Amino acid sequence: MIDKLLNEREVKHLQPLLKGCRNVVLTCHVRPDGDAVGSTLGLLHLLQSMGIKARVITPDQPPRSLEFLPGFSDIVPYARYSDYGSRLVDEADLIIGCDFNQLSRLSDLEPAIASAKAKKVIIDHHEHPDVAADLLISYPDMSSTCELVFRLIAAMGYFEFVSFESATCLCTGIITDTRNLSVNCQHLDIYEIMLELLRMGVNKSLILKETMDTKSEDALKLTSFALCERLTVYKNHHAAVVWLGKEDLSRYKYEKGDTEGLVNQALELRGVIYAVFMREDEDMVKLSMRSIGDFAVNRICIDHFDGGGHLQAAGGQFKGSVQECLKKLESVMPEYDDEVRKAADRLIAQGYVLK
Numbered sequence: 001m002i003d004k005l006l007n008e009r010e011v012k013h014l015q016p017l018l019k020g021c022r023n024v025v026l027t028c029h030v031r032p033d034g035d036a037v038g039s040t041l042g043l044l045h046l047l048q049s050m051g052i053k054a055r056v057i058t059p060d061q062p063p064r065s066l067e068f069l070p071g072f073s074d075i076v077p078y079a080r081y082s083d084y085g086s087r088l089v090d091e092a093d094l095i096i097g098c099d100f101n102q103l104s105r106l107s108d109l110e111p112a113i114a115s116a117k118a119k120k121v122i123i124d125h126h127e128h129p130d131v132a133a134d135l136l137i138s139y140p141d142m143s144s145t146c147e148l149v150f151r152l153i154a155a156m157g158y159f160e161f162v163s164f165e166s167a168t169c170l171c172t173g174i175i176t177d178t179r180n181l182s183v184n185c186q187h188l189d190i191y192e193i194m195l196e197l198l199r200m201g202v203n204k205s206l207i208l209k210e211t212m213d214t215k216s217e218d219a220l221k222l223t224s225f226a227l228c229e230r231l232t233v234y235k236n237h238h239a240a241v242v243w244l245g246k247e248d249l250s251r252y253k254y255e256k257g258d259t260e261g262l263v264n265q266a267l268e269l270r271g272v273i274y275a276v277f278m279r280e281d282e283d284m285v286k287l288s289m290r291s292i293g294d295f296a297v298n299r300i301c302i303d304h305f306d307g308g309g310h311l312q313a314a315g316g317q318f319k320g321s322v323q324e325c326l327k328k329l330e331s332v333m334p335e336y337d338d339e340v341r342k343a344a345d346r347l348i349a350q351g352y353v354l355k
């Protein structure tokens with residue numbers, strides 16, 4: 001059942017690539033999330049069980065919320081260890097890129113991967129993939145790259161190589177990308193996959209606690225401050241925006257990952273169909289968007305913020321201050337009013353109470 005959705009030709013192409021390689025580099029998108037790190041580490045443990053040497057290189061440092069994952073401490077963040085990372089890429093005979101649809105998502109790691117002589121495989125679930133690779137395995141209807149990796153493992157008949165460590169990593173990507181199986185679960189057999197992973201001994205409570213329910217004191221205060229002081233509800237647009245400026249971030253000693261989940265809190269507001277979070281980083285504003293129903297928040301990111309992502313979860317960036325970014329968003333919001341109203345009507349028809 002689980003392996004039925006995949007294209008057999010792709011599976012037949014992947015199998016010899018894995019069997020024939022000796023030295024693999026696994027990589028994923030910048031500012032990696034649970035799915036990006038879960039899929040690369042999940043594959044790392046699988047390959048190691050098969051006796052294949054493998055390393056995970058991330059463009060930058062993954063967040064502390066993923067520190068509990070087996071193999072986390074062996075990850076090579078390229079931003080910090082670029083010489084070592086480049087050497088590993090040079091020595092690899094196979095590169096597997098997970099959870100991204102454009103090479104630009106690799107940030108400063110892009111040139112090294114683009115020019116590498118190794119064979120390249122991309123395994124991803126974002127729409128409109130645009131990456132040159134020897135094998136591109138793209139399924140935008142999958143909840144997560146981890147779901148796709150699990151199905152590939154099943155289709156290749158490699159279950160015997162799935163260790164507890166690998167299962168834990170794959171389960172983490174499924175849980176974080178679906179917000180604990182509440183969004184993006186197009187295929188019901190995601191529950192079968194979860195059952196298999198839990199049977200392998202995966203500790204779901206641990207994954208939930210570490211990835212979604214743990215914060216430092218400063219981070220908790222920062223997100224509380226943001227909701228009290230930096231949240232605006234745009235009733236006419238069914239939208240909510242929350243933002244944090246540079247000063248706010250330094251006041252609460254911001255660290256990577258501290259604002260994770262904030263955009264979802266804004267989305268909790270009754271009547272809100274989409275929520276936007278803006279964070280003013282050193283050289284740009286990073287945007288994070290979430291929606292309910294079928295309102296395509298990735299459209300706003302693609303159209304106006306040099307970004308992309310999924311229908312209900314997308315991101316982008318803006319060159320300028322957070323105030324300028326807010327102005328720009330406010331100026332483009334009316335473009336989406338029709339779509340957002342239609343999405344609201346469809347939700348009401350399904351029984352959601354929006355007022």
Ligand code: 5GP
Nearest residue numbers: 288289306307308309310313314315316317
């Ligand atoms: P997040 O809001 O958690 O950073 O990202 C949500 C989703 O949008 C993820 O699937 C992520 O890959 C995608 N995403 C976030 N930022 C960008 C971006 O700048 N460009 C593109 N293409 N996708 C992004």
Ligand code: MN
Nearest residue numbers: 035099144145
């Ligand atoms: Mn993903």
